[in-house]
Amino acid sequence: MSGFSLETPAVVDVFTEVLKRGPIARIDIARRTGLSQAAVTKAVAPLLLRGLLSAHDNMRPTQPGRPVQPISVNEGAQLAIGVTVRVDEVFGVATTMRANVLHSVTRRLASTSVEAVVEAVAATVEALQRRLGDDAEKVLGVGVAVSGDVDKQHGFVRASPRLNWSTVPFEKMLRDRLGLAVIIDNDVRALSIAEEWFGIGVDAESFAIVTIGAGIGCGLYVNGDVIEGAYGVAGELGHLPLGPSDLVCSCGRHGCVETVASSSAILEAVRSAKHDPLLTMREAVQLARAADPDAVAAFERAAVIIGMALATMANLVGPSVILVAGESVTDFDLYEQRIRESFDEHTFGAAGQCQIVTRSHTFEDWARGAAASLLRASVTRT
Amino acid sequence: MSGFSLETPAVVDVFTEVLKRGPIARIDIARRTGLSQAAVTKAVAPLLLRGLLSAHDNMRPTQPGRPVQPISVNEGAQLAIGVTVRVDEVFGVATTMRANVLHSVTRRLASTSVEAVVEAVAATVEALQRRLGDDAEKVLGVGVAVSGDVDKQHGFVRASPRLNWSTVPFEKMLRDRLGLAVIIDNDVRALSIAEEWFGIGVDAESFAIVTIGAGIGCGLYVNGDVIEGAYGVAGELGHLPLGPSDLVCSCGRHGCVETVASSSAILEAVRSAKHDPLLTMREAVQLARAADPDAVAAFERAAVIIGMALATMANLVGPSVILVAGESVTDFDLYEQRIRESFDEHTFGAAGQCQIVTRSHTFEDWARGAAASLLRASVTRT
Incomplete structure (x- = not known):
């Protein structure tokens, strides 16, 4: 998946810090990333140009010295979809880049067969795209979380006792069906990523x-x-x-x-x-x-x-x-x-x-975890 | 503790790589640390001057192109002492910077009272110093490993059921007694550090x-x-x-x-x-x-x-x-x-x-772990 197409490791580090902690001053980004302030400024520039980040004068009037321009993320500039698959339903959310939920959708699952689940995930994603309207084109991709042993790297659900699946090439099936970048993850790991980055x-x-x-x-x-x-x-x-x-x-x-x-x-x-x-x-x-x-x-x-x-x-x-x-x-x-x-x-x-x-x-948190997993992969896979 | 007094994070990273993997070419150091080759060369320079590292022509005659100068560590340039405390004895080793054992010494423990153990550790360290002769001045410090709950950061043994200790300011007691830099660690964690860096x-x-x-x-x-x-x-x-x-x-x-x-x-x-x-x-x-x-x-x-x-x-x-x-x-x-x-x-x-x-x-491995813990702290605490 193409992700955010960030240029260098320094840009990835800077974007990650702002995404997780913004608004944040350049000096604090430098301290946290170990980069020089000049390197931070250089890394921020293309992200400002692309509209992913903003810099705004935000000096408190009582504060002496140079105005501080904290950097923040334009969290609506790109969006993510996260879906969690349960035994009896599929739950999906569309989120901002900071995994804040914009819309949510549920679809009943008649069976846990792989085909039925792929169709339900697709219906969920399409319903979210309709809700997003023109903003649907900002969607980076879809994160899908299931319980069990998930080989995220190769896109396989190796074993999911609850869904009664083994060795399912779930990522490829979804990608083919949706025509979007897809990442699959274990549901609890996805929830951890949401907590790691935004909690x-x-x-x-x-x-x-x-x-x-x-x-x-x-x-x-x-x-x-x-x-x-x-x-x-x-x-x-x-x-x-x-x-x-x-x-x-x-x-x-x-x-x-x-x-x-x-x-x-x-x-x-x-x-x-x-x-x-x-x-x-x-x-x-x-x-x-x-x-x-x-x-x-x-x-x-x-x-x-x-x-x-x-x-x-x-x-x-x-x-x-x-x-x-x-x-x-x-x-x-x-x-x-x-x-x-x-x-x-x-x-x-x-x-x-x-x-x-x-x-x-709530179920929404699980789906949000899937979106966070997609977002983190979009940043780091750049 | 002063450690190796390495100048910058880049120098620490480069020195760590060579210590763990040397002999290693500059280009491989660059790849592993994420630094540019120029930055690697800049970081290597003071380490060569101080005699911690060496660069030598080591081109295989059959290999075409520019001669490769792999960088290796002069592992005898600085030394470490590692000591492990057991219920009935204290075991110590003097090692190189790569935790290779030069000398080893055992002292029986008559009791596991804190005072008895401090004295036995001191006797062990002094015996090792005598064995090292003039090289004793190259010793960076002493790592001491005990079983139990060790607060390495603050230098306390919080609880060691086997020694029947609780809340012992062991690091300070040893430092005062030995007049050397001391680090204390849980014995298994120390063994892990030896495996992490040299195994x-x-x-x-x-x-x-x-x-x-x-x-x-x-x-x-x-x-x-x-x-x-x-x-x-x-x-x-x-x-x-x-x-x-x-x-x-x-x-x-x-x-x-x-x-x-x-x-x-x-x-x-x-x-x-x-x-x-x-x-x-x-x-x-x-x-x-x-x-x-x-x-x-x-x-x-x-x-x-x-x-x-x-x-x-x-x-x-x-x-x-x-x-x-x-x-x-x-x-x-x-x-x-x-x-x-x-x-x-x-x-x-x-x-x-x-x-x-x-x-x-063997017992030697436990003591070597303590030395590795001291060495790692000496590098990273710089």
Whole structure:
């Protein structure tokens, strides 16, 4: 993909800083990139000309000395589309260059066959293009996020247990269908990129983002980058072997965290205890809130293992902060206390100083992550 | 500490490349550092003058074109001392700038009291200085590695269960006693730095080094650096909660990997099965080699949990290769097969492509790690 066609590594570095932190003064760009102020000015020039960046007099009247001209990004100059694929629907957003959402669109998925998903993604993208009108031509490309083992570099979904896919050349299929630049990514990794560039990562030296829901995923940001995994797999918190070895996971392995802690595992446990195979998650949550012992036990059992998984990750990687997000985070009151207790019990030494913060996430955030992944690739692949 | 007093970031980058990879042509330094060839030549000049680097005509007679002058490091121009502190002894080495060992020295430790350890480290350093003779003045400083939670930046050992230390201002105590620049580090992290700069990491994009012995540690190298942990803790593979929750670890937590898989846990299991509290590790190994079912079971139980711990790390961090090292690696035949089976059983998707390689390690390697940590700090803190 052509991306932003940035001229030199210095231009990439400068554009990245402004995109992430703007408005920002040239001197601060120089400090952060390690470039000289002259090199920053030289790098900014073509970006101003192309309308990607703006410089404006913004001197506070009380401030002495030369006027400071902070540089900011014209975030509407180019746009991105991000799409997330779920088991029953496809969710898409059109965003600015700073991944701010302009429009969003949902399409039901009748099946998770590759063809059905490609068609639903295409319908979503086309609906967003219609909403954008003339601005549709500013779209750099489409980022598409799915759960599972995604080989982003070669454009393959290697294995997605939830979609029941293996070795799907998803990127090429989408590119052929859409006629646009496409990047595919693991959904949690995409969410991490959104946090890295436009969220918690702008100021944190390292962080983890953990999503709790139908699956349990984790994106890790350390040493200046998201951990991609040498073979494209990393952050598979839901598949750490911390659970009972007699439980079999949807991935086929024994004792994965998800066998106890995924929302379907919790629901299954409550259904089984209540002898009610039709019980809904909403009802299970209501039971737990009403202190029903079986429902409370199911959430607590999940919480204990999630806390162990977070402690495992903190002991291995030692992030500065863990952001817990995901669909179930609205029910987080049901297990937050137990997660923290279990985390405290198993973190080693100062690893326990790692903060756990929670943030509710929506489907829109997942799609926005896909857009952020596309945006980052557009900048760095230049 | 003053380190090498390198003038600019470009000089640091160039010196680092030559230190890690030399002899290396200027054009390759340029390619690897992203500097222009002119900038490389400019950066090399003061290093040649100071005798840290050399340039020599090394053109193969059959090669056409301009003579290539590869740049190499005069590895004896400055020296380092590395010391590792164990429960019963202190082991030290004097090394070149490329962490090649010139001399080594051992001192018995009568106690692990802080004072006794400081004195033993000082005696070790002084013995090495005597061995170095006039070259002792070339010593940049002393790196000291201990197991546990080490705050390298502030020079504190925050907690070392094995030494029974907490909150010890070890760096300052050593500096005051020795009158030399001192850096302290976690022992496994120091070993990782040695691998990063002078071993497997020179060519691998990411790697993990796992040490199996009295403790089980892990150093992780990813995204261009060793993972230090935001609070100084990372790679605590021995304290992941993958073991039986009824076993209490030396660190006070329940279910740590070390409760089953440390060499003392294995020995304890065999002693208990054989009703022989005086059985030695050597005897336990002999029993296992002779297919004694109790001894075999103890090693296999350890192997299964080590494999799970390696899989956990691969699923989370996805290194390209895992190097298994440590004292017990000589007995590795006793559990290698089971480790690999357990690893294969629990790695998620392509994470299982991660290679496991084994290398026998000696006490000298640990001390050399401490020297490498000092050397890296000397270069980058300039």
